[in-house]
Amino acid sequence: xxxxxxxxxxxxxxxxxxxxxxxxxxxxxxxxxxxxxxxxxxxxxxxxxxxxxxxxxxxxxxxxxxxxxxxxxxxxxxxxxxxxxxxxxxxxxxxxxxxxxxxxxxxxxxxxxxxxxxxxxxxxxxxxxxxxxxxxxxxxxxxxxxxxxxxx
Amino acid sequence: xxxxxxxxxxxxxxxxxxxxxxxxxxxxxxxxxxxxxxxxxxxxxxxxxxxxxxxxxxxxxxxxxxxxxxxxxxxxxxxxxxxxxxxxxxxxxxxxxxxxxxxxxxxxxxxxxxxxxxxxxxxxxxxxxxxxxxxxxxxxxxxxxxxxxxxxxxxxxxxxxxxxxxxxxxxxxxxxxxxxxxxxxxxxxxxxxxxxxxxxxxxxxxxxxxxxxxxxxxxxxxxxxxxxxxxxxxxxxxxxxxxxxxxxxxxxxxxxxxxxxxxxxxxxxxxxxxxxxxxxxxxxxxxxxxxxxxxxxxxxxxxxxxxxxxxxxxxxxxxxxxxxxxxxxxxxxxxxxxxxxxxxxxxxxxxxxxxxxxxxxxxxxxxxxxx
Amino acid sequence: xxxxxxxxxxxxxxxxxxxxxxxxxxxxxxxxxxxxxxxxxxxxxxxxxxxxxxxxxxxxxxxxxxxxxxxxxxxxxxxxxxxxxxxxxxxxxxxxxxxxxxxxxxxxxxxxxxxxxxxxxxxxxxxxxxxxxxxxxxxxxxxxxxxxxxxxxxxxxxxxxxxxxxxxxxxxxxxxxxxxxxxxxxxxxxxxxxxxxxxxxxxxxxxxxxxxxxxxxxxxxxxxxxxxxxxxxxxxxxxxxxxxxxxxxxxxxxxxxxxxxxxxxxxxxxxxxxxxxxxxxxxxxxxxxxxxxxxxxxxxxxxxxxxxxxxxxxxxxxxxxxxxxxxxxxxxxxxxxxxxxxxxxxxxxxxxxxxxxxxxxx
Numbered sequence: 048x049x050x051x052x053x054x055x056x057x058x059x060x061x062x063x064x065x066x067x068x069x070x071x072x073x074x075x076x077x078x079x080x081x082x083x084x085x086x087x088x089x090x091x092x093x094x095x096x097x098x099x100x101x102x103x104x105x106x107x108x109x110x111x112x113x114x115x116x117x118x119x120x121x122x123x124x125x126x127x128x129x130x131x132x133x134x135x136x137x138x139x140x141x142x143x144x145x146x147x148x149x150x151x152x153x154x155x156x157x158x159x160x161x162x163x164x165x166x167x168x169x170x171x172x173x174x175x176x177x178x179x180x181x182x183x184x185x186x187x188x189x190x191x192x193x194x195x196x197x198x199x
Numbered sequence: 200x201x202x203x204x205x206x207x208x209x210x211x212x213x214x215x216x217x218x219x220x221x222x223x224x225x226x227x228x229x230x231x232x233x234x235x236x237x238x239x240x241x242x243x244x245x246x247x248x249x250x251x252x253x254x255x256x257x258x259x260x261x262x263x264x265x266x267x268x269x270x271x272x273x274x275x276x277x278x279x280x281x282x283x284x285x286x287x288x289x290x291x292x293x294x295x296x297x298x299x300x301x302x303x304x305x306x307x308x309x310x311x312x313x314x315x316x317x318x319x320x321x322x323x324x325x326x327x328x329x330x331x332x333x334x335x336x337x338x339x340x341x342x343x344x345x346x347x348x349x350x351x352x353x354x355x356x357x358x359x360x361x362x363x364x365x366x367x368x369x370x371x372x373x374x375x376x377x378x379x380x381x382x383x384x385x386x387x388x389x390x391x392x393x394x395x396x397x398x399x400x401x402x403x404x405x406x407x408x409x410x411x412x413x414x415x416x417x418x419x420x421x422x423x424x425x426x427x428x429x430x431x432x433x434x435x436x437x438x439x440x441x442x443x444x445x446x447x448x449x450x451x452x453x454x455x456x457x458x459x460x461x462x463x464x465x466x467x468x469x470x471x472x473x474x475x476x477x478x479x480x481x482x483x484x485x486x487x488x489x490x491x492x493x494x495x496x497x498x499x500x501x502x503x504x505x506x507x508x509x510x511x512x513x514x515x516x517x518x519x520x521x522x523x524x525x526x527x528x529x530x531x532x533x534x535x536x537x538x539x540x541x542x543x544x545x546x547x548x549x550x551x552x553x554x555x556x557x558x559x560x561x562x563x564x565x566x567x568x569x570x
Numbered sequence: 571x572x573x574x575x576x577x578x579x580x581x582x583x584x585x586x587x588x589x590x591x592x593x594x595x596x597x598x599x600x601x602x603x604x605x606x607x608x609x610x611x612x613x614x615x616x617x618x619x620x621x622x623x624x625x626x627x628x629x630x631x632x633x634x635x636x637x638x639x640x641x642x643x644x645x646x647x648x649x650x651x652x653x654x655x656x657x658x659x660x661x662x663x664x665x666x667x668x669x670x671x672x673x674x675x676x677x678x679x680x681x682x683x684x685x686x687x688x689x690x691x692x693x694x695x696x697x698x699x700x701x702x703x704x705x706x707x708x709x710x711x712x713x714x715x716x717x718x719x720x721x722x723x724x725x726x727x728x729x730x731x732x733x734x735x736x737x738x739x740x741x742x743x744x745x746x747x748x749x750x751x752x753x754x755x756x757x758x759x760x761x762x763x764x765x766x767x768x769x770x771x772x773x774x775x776x777x778x779x780x781x782x783x784x785x786x787x788x789x790x791x792x793x794x795x796x797x798x799x800x801x802x803x804x805x806x807x808x809x810x811x812x813x814x815x816x817x818x819x820x821x822x823x824x825x826x827x828x829x830x831x832x833x834x835x836x837x838x839x840x841x842x843x844x845x846x847x848x849x850x851x852x853x854x855x856x857x858x859x860x861x862x863x864x865x866x867x868x869x870x871x872x873x874x875x876x877x878x879x880x881x882x883x884x885x886x887x888x889x890x891x892x893x894x895x896x897x898x899x900x901x902x903x904x905x906x907x908x909x910x911x912x913x914x915x916x917x918x919x920x921x922x923x924x925x926x927x928x929x930x931x932x
Contacts, residue, residue: 070502071289099416101506102515104530115517115530117504121416121430150419153540161251176246176569186254214729222812236733236900325812327803327897333633393894399804400896551733552899555813 048094048125056094061085072117074128079114082131083142089118089127090147096120097127100148103155105162107188112139112164133164143169161186211239214551218247222325222555225565229542229554236550241543249569256529261287261361261496264526268516269355271531272567274314275509277306277350280359285440286505286516287361290498293491297484299363300441305376305479306350306358307441307507308472312383313342314510315469318562322462323394325559326403331393338386341379345372361496363489376480380473387469395466404458408545408557411456418544419537422512423468424561427453427460434508448475458560465562497524511535511562535567576872579695606698610687614836619649621835624882625889632893659824664727667821671725676822676829679718683836685711689765690843693853693874697766704765705757708844709750712799715837716742719801719808719818722830726821734817737900738808741798744907745805748795749841751915752788755922756848759785769852776851782930784921789849791915796841797888798903800834804895807903842884846877850884853877 048056050073057064063081067074077085089095102117114131133139143166145152155166156175163184166172174181183190217228226247232240252271256264265283269276281303288295316339323331343353348369350356358364369375394400410420415428425432433450435443451467453460498520506515512534519528538561546554589598623638623646630637638645663672689704691697701707716739723735757763759781760771771777777785798805809817816822819830846852853873857865898906924930 071504074502098413100419101421101513102504102517102530102532104517104532106519106528117515117517117532121432148419149414149417149544150537150540153536157536175244176249178246185251212729214733220815236737323896327806327810327812328895329629330633330893333635337634394896397896399898399902402902403896403899550899550901552810552813552897 048123053095053125053127057085057089060088070128072126072128074130076130076132079131079133079141082114082129083144086116086129086144086147089129095127096123098122098148100144100150100154103144103151103158105158105164105186107162107186109188110136112136112162114141114158114164116144139164140167141165142167143172145169160184163187216554222558223565224321224558224563227563227565227568231551231554233551236552238546238549238551238554241546241554243539243542245539245569247569248566252570253529253531256526258525260524261498261526262494264529265360266357268531269357270566271533271570272509272511272514272535272564273354274317274564275310275511275514275567276355277303277310277358278507278509279514280357281307281441282505282507282509282514282516284359284361285507286503286518287496287498289505290501290503290518290520291361291492291496293362295363295441295490296487297442298486299488299490301479301483302364302368302488303359303441304443304446305476305483306346306356306364308475309342309345309376310356311510312469312472312476313339313346314562315465315472316342318465318510318559319390319394322559325555326400328394328397328400331390334386334389334393338379338383341375341382345375345379348372348375360489362492363487365489367488368483373480373483376476380476380480384473390466395462401459403552404462404556404560407458407549407553408461408560409457410541410545414541414544415456418541420512420541421534421537422508422510422562423451423461423464424512424538424541426451427464428456429454432513434506434513438506440505440507446475446478458556461560495524497522498526506532509534511564511567512538531570533567533570535561535563535565536570539563539568577695578693578873582695610684610698613687614684614832617839618832618835619653621839621885622649622652622831624885625835628886628889629893632890653828656824656828661824661826662821664821666727668725668727671721672821673826675718675722675725676826676833678721679715679833680829680836682711682715682718683833683840686840687836690840691765691769691847691852692877693872696853696874700764700766702762702764705753705763705768705848708840709746709753712837712840713742713746715833718833722822723818726818728821730814730816730820731818734808734810734814734820737810738801738818740900741801741805741807741903744904745795745798745911748791748907748911748915749799751912751919752792752795753844753848755785755788755919756781758919758922758926761926765847765852768848769854772851772854775857776849776854778849781922782925784918784925785849787918788915788922789845791911791918792845792849793884793887795907795911796845797891798907800837800841800888802834802838802888803892804897805903806892806897807900810897812897838885838888839881842881842888843877845884846880850880851876852880 050068053073054066057075061081065076067076089097097118097120099119099121100116101119104115106113106115112133116129118129119126131141133141141164143155145155152170155169158164159166159172160174160177161184212233214231214233216231217223218226228244230242230244231238252267255267265280268279268283272279316335320332320335346356347353349372350358410428412429415425415430421432429452431450431452436450448471451464453464500522501520503518504515506513514534515532517530518526521527545557589601627637638648641648641651663669686708688699689701689707719738720735723731756777760768762768778789801808819827822830853876855868855871855876857868
């Protein structure tokens with residue numbers, strides 16, 4: 048599907064979605080609560096069939112966090128970027144997509160410890176990279192570490 | 200199953216493989232639960248070489264941050280640099296001179312060859328054959344010498360910069376590369392004789408670490424690991440960059456899905472890389488090696504994603520720019536990280552020795568996984 | 571024909587006679603045993619140094635390297651330097667280890683390899699103790715070595731060591747069978763368990779030439795199984811440095827490690843010596859039937875040269891294995907023994923028996 052078809056098909060599933068076509072890929076903005084049903088549809092619907100999550104990360108926009116999912120379909124060859132906005136920065140929560148794409152399990156564990164996003168229904172949400180006693184979320188913009196001279 | 204809180208039951212033994220272990224190829228720590236020799240659970244623990252390069256990059260300019268990426272997948276250092284340069288060029292919308300593109304591809308394929316040679320040697324070492332290591336290093340040394348002459352460094356080259364490459368080729372480059380190709384082609388049959396045809400080797404890797412096509416996609420496996428399972432994922436073919444679309448080469452896709460398939464895929468990839476170099480080496484266009492760019496690059500506001508094919512698989516650079524001289528956020532999608540996530544799927548039920556074989560065939564580079 | 575070969579027993583007998591005239595028989599025995607012990611120890615040290623040097627040079631040739639070339643001419647005293655380094659290292663005993671067993675294990679391993687030296691004939695009449703059950707003695711004593719390895723693995727209180735030791739136990743117990751059966755095939759043809767009898771029976775041709783295909787098969791099985799029994803690659807499950815870091819000797823350092831190391835090389839020497847004695851004629855020179863002049867020349871080469879030449883050839887073969895083959899997996903190792911080597915050896919033993927009864931050998 049091309050971008051226009053994708054847009055209309057996604058709007059049919061989730062009318063609250065907004066779009067941004069300024070970049071290389073088609074971006075879909077959605078709030079974090081509505082994310083999981085859309086993702087399930089994107090993966091399982093034969094018309095979308097986004098079977099490959101090639102990048103999952105988070106961006107700290109200072110007032111809110113934003114999960115970014117880069118999806119592509121191996122068979123239908125279209126690419127889509129889904130952005131889930133997490134408004135509550137202090138108690139960030141979002142549904143896990145590890146049940147849909149297995150690669151998300153590790154990527155979400157990484158985001159969990161570096162951004163402090165709590166993934167609901169994640170099979171194994173523990174720290175992956177940092178020490179177990181680490182406090183703070185290093186990749187957030189307000190993280191400061193006087194020892195290593197990282198300033199807020 | 201969480202190994203963290205597990206106590207040792209009657210039949211299970213928990214072994215810590217790493218962070219100092221000969222076959223983890225670095226500081227990877229794997230918690231292994233075994234029943235006798237059979238693996239019942241496996242859990243990778245990362246972070247021993249985590250430097251938070253993504254955070255570091257947020258305070259570096261677009262020219263500076265490329266240098267940190269050589270230190271991620273140090274065996275594909277040039278390809279990482281190339282990806283970053285391409286991402287910045289995408290934001291700047293500069294046209295890279297044809298000569299620079301050709302040089303980048305040549306360097307990328309040489310890097311890929313060197314990386315696969317190292318992998319081949321280490322595979323032998325992991326499976327208990329020491330000799331292949333030395334044979335692989337004999338040819339790899341020639342590539343490193345070529346790199347040293349042109350780039351000034353043997354491993355972490357930092358040769359690609361936004362707009363092209365840092366300096367022109369060394370006058371000996373074409374001669375050296377041709378000498379290397381002639382030498383390596385003559386020696387390649389030794390690789391097959393030492394490992395590929397060896398019955399013990401084949402028994403050790405055939406049917407080990409199987410992953411199906413669907414699982415490979417779901418786990419985000421890329422590179423030879425996924426291609427051995429029948430997934431078409433060569434970025435050079437799917438999303439060509441720097442002029443790969445003008446070159447003739449085959450994407451190696453196999454259907455075995457096991458360690459042997461991964462092995463053969465990499466061996467064939469070496470031949471394809473040689474073929475690519477052969478096409479280019481006599482046809483390097485004349486002209487500039489670098490496009491004019493400003494000393495202090497400012498990217499426009501927006502997001503830029505560039506994927507390239509490193510020796511291990513799909514490497515992605517995701518730059519979020521706010522229009523400043525430094526990136527607002529950078530994410531590196533590293534191939535080893537996703538490939539490692541499939542480790543548990545591949546080894547549970549196998550023997551301890553199979554873990555070593557699978558890790559060798561995943562071709563893990565730990566700084567690439569930890570970043 | 572045999573008279574031409576110098577018999578070392580004339581020297582030893584004369585020495586014994588001379589000593590007996592000087593002192594009581596108890597003292598004579600004590601002195602003779604001391605001398606034999608010193609010779610064995612000397613041989614140990616010599617073999618350790620030579621085999622380590624040889625291993626490094628052979629591996630270097632296989633790996634397109636030069637190998638040791640700094641210490642002494644052509645690096646010949648590199649092994650001595652290594653030994654000095656190992657001597658100077660701290661003999662660490664881990665905290666959680668069973669102190670007694672941990673320290674005793676290397677000694678046990680080395681004692682076992684010393685004991686097996688006794689019935690091996692290094693030349694005509696040059697043997698420490700030519701007991702009449704030589705082959706049985708060798709196979710009995712050599713299986714004690716595994717106890718030392720199990721002891722080391724258990725006492726180290728290390729999981730890698732334990733797994734390595736268990737592997738080694740399973741492996742050595744299994745491969746003993748094949749080694750035993752292939753030795754038996756020669757014993758059947760000779761009709762004696764005594765090493766000197768076996769060597770003498772090959773005066774008119776080595777068993778590998780006289781015994782037709784069945785003996786060649788048992789020789790091949792012997793080489794494979796003895797490689798496995800000495801824990802050498804491609805059967806080095808017990809060490810398996812890429813899986814178990816160091817296997818049963820992970821926790822050992824300094825001289826205790828060196829003892830395991832030395833015992834490994836002595837064991838290689840011993841199995842190769844046994845192979846050379848049983849299949850390649852021991853100290854018997856190489857003869858070609860009908861060529862008297864050639865045979866006479868061969869006879870002038872002293873018998874120890876023949877023995878060591880054959881032994882070192884076999885050692886080279888085993889080293890060659892190590893530096894070219896990848897390692898087997900532990901289940902493949904046991905499959906190889908129980909599903910292939912053992913049935914083949916059994917059938918082969920029957921064939922040899924048939925051959926011996928019917929007299930179908932030269």
